[in-house]
Amino acid sequence: MTDATRLELSRALVVAGLILYVPANIMPVMIMTVAGEVAPLTVMGGVQELYDSGLAPVAAVVFVASIMIPFLKLIGLSWLMLMHGSDQLPRERTTLLRVLHQIGTWSMIDIFLLGVLVAVGQLGILASVEAQAGGLFFAAVLLCSLFAADLYQPRMIWQLASP
Amino acid sequence: MIVTKALPPQFPCSLCGANIHDRALKPGEELRCGRCGETLRRLHHRDPSHVIWALATTGLILWVLANVYPILTFDVAGNKQSNLIITGVLGLITQGFWPVALLVFFCSIAAPALHLGSLWYVAGACCTGRRFPMVQRVAHLANEIAPWSLVPVFLIACFVAVVKLDMLGTVYWDNGIIWVSLLSVCSMALAQRVDRQWIGNRLKELV
Secondary structure, three states: OOHHHHHHHHHHHHHHHHHHHHHHHHOOOEEEEEOOEEEEEOHHHHHHHHHHOOOHHHHHHHHHHHHHHHHHHHHHHHHHHHHOOOOOOHHHHHHHHHHHHHHHHHHHHHHHHHHHHHHHOEOOOOEEEEEOHHHHHHHHHHHHHHHHHHHOOHHHHHOOOOO | OOOOOOOOOEEEOOOOOOEEEOOOOOOOOEEEOOOOOOEEEEOOOOOOHHHHHHHHHHHHHHHHHHHHOOOEEEEEOOEEEEEOHHHHHHHHHHOOOHHHHHHHHHHHHHHHHHHHHHHHHHHHHHHHOOOOOOHHHHHHHHHHHHHHOOHHHHHHHHHHHHHHHHOOOEEEEOOHHHHHHHHHHHHHHHHHHOOHHHHHHHHHHOO
């Protein structure tokens, strides 16, 4: 794959990720039914629920992993894409790209959480967990940002900046 | 570009092309590019392939245990449901969310196995000093699959799930969580030990 193709694909994936980020956060990820109570939960709703039950540290972990990291990753990648070809701050951009590459995987917490809850939420009317479309969008955002960060390589930052 | 043989005294950085002056390293030291910060050469205290092989073997055993023992049990009014890693995948498929199911399956079951397996093979070749069939390709697979092996993230998700379920009913841990935890520790230790450039160069030296 040529670098031009990599750049183009990476840009497209970042834009797609930013668009998908909206439904991923608005639409419910799952519907939990426990003892007759039906509760559709968005990603933020899940965080809110944890916070309200006095579990602020757990709420913070989920908030950082599933809301902040995907957003920061997409914003960071957008900035890198806009800066492509410029000779400003190449070292900082290289570090940023490495960091974004590392932290992205933690957003998978929400997808795994959905998996575990669906697995044990098979008790019929007593307790059931049903996955919803929000989960699909959320997974799509993660994949877009993951592939985008993978396609845009550190050496591409240095191509025009090298003497 | 970590080599066991001597490098030329000056060479271009593999990332940014800056001119690098090589120097003698003490064990544990790294040579980094002064402009972009890329690690170019590292002198290990000892051959890292034995440790990698041992960790990968341990990891493969733990992977089997983590997949055959239930992780947690949820209990609502005497009705119990326990889960294996695969139960969530099957549940998601039943509900029609196969893309999400595929992602969970790949990142928590398939990728860890492929990652451990390929490292086991590659480290085995480095240890014995023999060129195993297709070892270069397997090493490439290990590099490509590494970011997808997400057992530690799965472990955190299990903890969050328990916290959430605790609000709704009785939930307790099963033996599987021990194996998932140990597998996480093992895969994080491996991630720290694996020096791709060293392995790449070691493989080129094998006959």
